[in-house]
Every structure is written in C-alpha cells, then in structure tokens.
Amino acid sequence: MLKYQEHRVALAPMMDWTDRHCRFFHRQLTRRALLYTEMVVADAVIHGARERLLGFDNIEHPVALQLGGSDPAKLAEAARIGETFGYDEINLNVGCPSDRVQSGTFGACLMKTPALVAECVAAMKASVKIPVTVKCRIGVDDQDPEPALDILADGVLAAGADALWVHARKAWLEGLSPKENREIPPLDYPRVYRLKARKPDEFIGINGGIQSLAEASAHLSHVDGVMLGRAAYHTPGVLTGVDAAFYGEAPAAFDYSALIDAMAGYAARHIERGGRLGHITRHMVGLFHGLPGARRFRQILSTDANKPGAGAEVLRSAFSAVDFEAEAEAA
The missing domain is CATH 1.20.120 (Four Helix Bundle (Hemerythrin (Met), subunit A))
Known part of the structure; x- marks a missing residue:
C-alpha cells in the first residue's frame, strides 16, 4: 500500500523563494497542497537561530521541512528538531545543483553516493515519527539515468523513505550554472514513469517544467504526486484551482x-x-x-x-x- 497517498500536489522547495511569507500566501490560495520550506542545512538547524530558520505560521499545515546535508547523525538531529517545531514531514535534498551545495557535499552531489543517502534516510527515519522523504534528480553529470535513478530509489525506499519526489532532469554539476540546470537539461518524464512502474506500491512524485493544472493531471495518470515549482511561484493564481481539481472539493469562485x-x-x-x-x-x-x-x-x-x-x-x-x-x- 502507498504510504503517502494523500499528497497529490505539492509546491516545490525553492531556495530564496519559498520562505514563510511565501508559504503563508500560497496557503491562502490552496488549503490542501503540501508546502515545502527552502532547503535548510542540517548544521544551521542544529547550531543556528532556529526560530528564524524554522518558524512558521500554523495555517501553513501541511508543511514539510527540507534539509540539506550528508552526515546521518546530523541529519537525524536536525530532523528531530524539525519534528519538535511541528513540521508534518522531513525531506532530504538530493537534487539541488547550486555551488553552495557542491562545496558542502550535499544536494545533487549525493546522487553519486546512493548508499550514503540510504544511510541518511535510515538515520532520519529512526529519529522521528513523521514521514521522511527524498527529492532527487534522475541523475547527475555523466550518470546513465536508467541505473542511477533505480539504484538511488531502491536504496532510499528500502531504508524507509515514505516518498520519492523526482525532478525529471539530470543535474550537470560541471559546466552549467544553477539557473541553467533548471532549464537546459532536457526533461525526461517517461524515466520517472518507468520508476513508478517498477515501484507500484511506493509513492513516486514528479517535478520539473509543469506549467498548468492540466499538465499536472496528465502526469497523475502515471505517478502518485505532482510538484509545482516556478509555475506556482511566478503565476500563483493557478493554485486557486488545485483543491477542486485534485482534492474533490466543489468548484467555487475564489474569495x-x-x-x-x-x-x-x-x-x-x-x-x-x-x-x-x-x-x-x-x-x-x-x-x-x-x-x-x-x-x-x-x-x-x-x-x-x-x-x-x-x-x-x-x-x-x-x-x-x-x-x-x-x-x-x-x-
């Protein structure tokens, strides 16, 4: 049975964008979609100003905390702190291609060390009672996405991950800027569909380049969840139709x-x-x-x-x- 099936639509974690003010605003437009924080580094959660980094308004629920890091013990501690703050989910970032995450050996770099990612997930799962999920790319640099994504997925799901959200592009850590990594690597939605076909009893969500609710609905014929990113941020009015389209609520004029x-x-x-x-x-x-x-x-x-x-x-x-x-x- 799927462990996570109520989250059909999520709003992607985006650095410098999905802060608490953005999430409060988005929650006014959709009561049901799952919201995500920006990525917060585990060390910052443990040692930094927690209220500033983790504080949120109760109206934001359901809301997930996305963590960055590669040390299982630190991620487990940060996950415990996030659970104490009241987050509904902890997500591990295995997809961000920014210079910052490369220098810290986390984010998309972790696609190259799937066994370590699984170890991190297992430690986080052992430390909290709320869902632990992973967000990744289909591969990184010269990896072949066919085996690379399967190996990562097999490892993190075996370690207990409650869901895997897949941005359907490779990340090129050599030669492309973070902005270019969001646009230049071609989208490969069928690769994510094949993963779901291999994992029919696990929650597999898709992300990347989805521009409309009609596109989101089409993806849901193949996967369990859809994550909206830049389309939701740049044209947030699209979110006013989410609850009726995907959660069975009666269509109504937005107030x-x-x-x-x-x-x-x-x-x-x-x-x-x-x-x-x-x-x-x-x-x-x-x-x-x-x-x-x-x-x-x-x-x-x-x-x-x-x-x-x-x-x-x-x-x-x-x-x-x-x-x-x-x-x-x-x-």
Missing part, C-alpha cells in the same frame, strides 16, 4: 476579499514585529498575470511596497487596481 484581508492582516503583524512589507509582497507580484489591472498591481508591489514605512494599506491599494470580475469570467 479575493478574504485573501486581501488575510494578507493585509499578516503584513501588519509582520511590520509590527520589525519586518518590511516588501518581504511579503515580493512573492505576490504574479498573482493576476494576464488580467486587467495586473500591470498596476505589479507596479505597486514592486515600487510602493518597498518604500520605507510602507504598510498594509499599500497592499490594499494594489488589490484595488485589479478587475476581479474579469478574473471570474476568465475562470
């Missing part, structure tokens, strides 16, 4: 007045604690992509929201520029 109140209230609280409005609004600029008033909405959030002393009234002003009736007709 933008409730969204405005929720985000304005959240912004006011953040500012009272010493934060800035721009910390929040930077995640919202693409909300009304393609709709009347979207350009003015973006302008206000990109300029006025970043001025000293900007308050929640700026956010309300931005929303007032949008033609919500046109949005409803488009839906």
Whole structure:
C-alpha cells in the first residue's frame, strides 16, 4: 500500500523563494497542497537561530521541512528538531545543483553516493515519527539515468523513505550554472514513469517544467504526486484551482476579499514585529498575470511596497487596481 497517498500536489522547495511569507500566501490560495520550506542545512538547524530558520505560521499545515546535508547523525538531529517545531514531514535534498551545495557535499552531489543517502534516510527515519522523504534528480553529470535513478530509489525506499519526489532532469554539476540546470537539461518524464512502474506500491512524485493544472493531471495518470515549482511561484493564481481539481472539493469562485484581508492582516503583524512589507509582497507580484489591472498591481508591489514605512494599506491599494470580475469570467 502507498504510504503517502494523500499528497497529490505539492509546491516545490525553492531556495530564496519559498520562505514563510511565501508559504503563508500560497496557503491562502490552496488549503490542501503540501508546502515545502527552502532547503535548510542540517548544521544551521542544529547550531543556528532556529526560530528564524524554522518558524512558521500554523495555517501553513501541511508543511514539510527540507534539509540539506550528508552526515546521518546530523541529519537525524536536525530532523528531530524539525519534528519538535511541528513540521508534518522531513525531506532530504538530493537534487539541488547550486555551488553552495557542491562545496558542502550535499544536494545533487549525493546522487553519486546512493548508499550514503540510504544511510541518511535510515538515520532520519529512526529519529522521528513523521514521514521522511527524498527529492532527487534522475541523475547527475555523466550518470546513465536508467541505473542511477533505480539504484538511488531502491536504496532510499528500502531504508524507509515514505516518498520519492523526482525532478525529471539530470543535474550537470560541471559546466552549467544553477539557473541553467533548471532549464537546459532536457526533461525526461517517461524515466520517472518507468520508476513508478517498477515501484507500484511506493509513492513516486514528479517535478520539473509543469506549467498548468492540466499538465499536472496528465502526469497523475502515471505517478502518485505532482510538484509545482516556478509555475506556482511566478503565476500563483493557478493554485486557486488545485483543491477542486485534485482534492474533490466543489468548484467555487475564489474569495479575493478574504485573501486581501488575510494578507493585509499578516503584513501588519509582520511590520509590527520589525519586518518590511516588501518581504511579503515580493512573492505576490504574479498573482493576476494576464488580467486587467495586473500591470498596476505589479507596479505597486514592486515600487510602493518597498518604500520605507510602507504598510498594509499599500497592499490594499494594489488589490484595488485589479478587475476581479474579469478574473471570474476568465475562470
């Protein structure tokens, strides 16, 4: 039996993007999708400012903490800390190709040491009661994705991983920048489908280049879950259809007045604690992509929201520029 089957849609962990403000915003658009933190290095969890690194709003549930690292003992300790903070899942990053993770010997580098990844998963599983999952690529550098992905999957699933999320591209640690690694290596969705066919009783999710809910639905004919990344971030309005499309909820017109109140209230609280409005609004600029008033909405959030002393009234002003009736007709 699948261990993890309720999570049909997840929003990908993205460094410098999926912080707590982004997640709070995304949770207003979908109540059911699984949210992920940015990757947090295990050493930072153990020794750093935990509230700043791990704090989140209760409304974010279900929310998963993604860890980076390659030391089983440290990952186990960081996982325990994450569970104590109240996260619903701990995820191990075996896919990030950034220079930072290469220098630290974790992320996509770990595709080359599948036995170590399995050891890390086993240690994390032994330390927590919540699900432990892995996010990986189909291979790295000159690896052949056929054996490479199978070997990694076999190892981590045997070690007890509750799910494997696969970004359907290779990572090229030599010769490509992190940005190029998100775009240049070709997508190979059938490779992930073949993995699922080999592992019918395990949860296999897919990630990479998925632009719409229609595409997500098509993938779900082959795998158990779909992870949306840049499409969800740059055009977050797509998330308003997730609960009806994938969780059986009755379709309904989205309540933008409730969204405005929720985000304005959240912004006011953040500012009272010493934060800035721009910390929040930077995640919202693409909300009304393609709709009347979207350009003015973006302008206000990109300029006025970043001025000293900007308050929640700026956010309300931005929303007032949008033609919500046109949005409803488009839906």
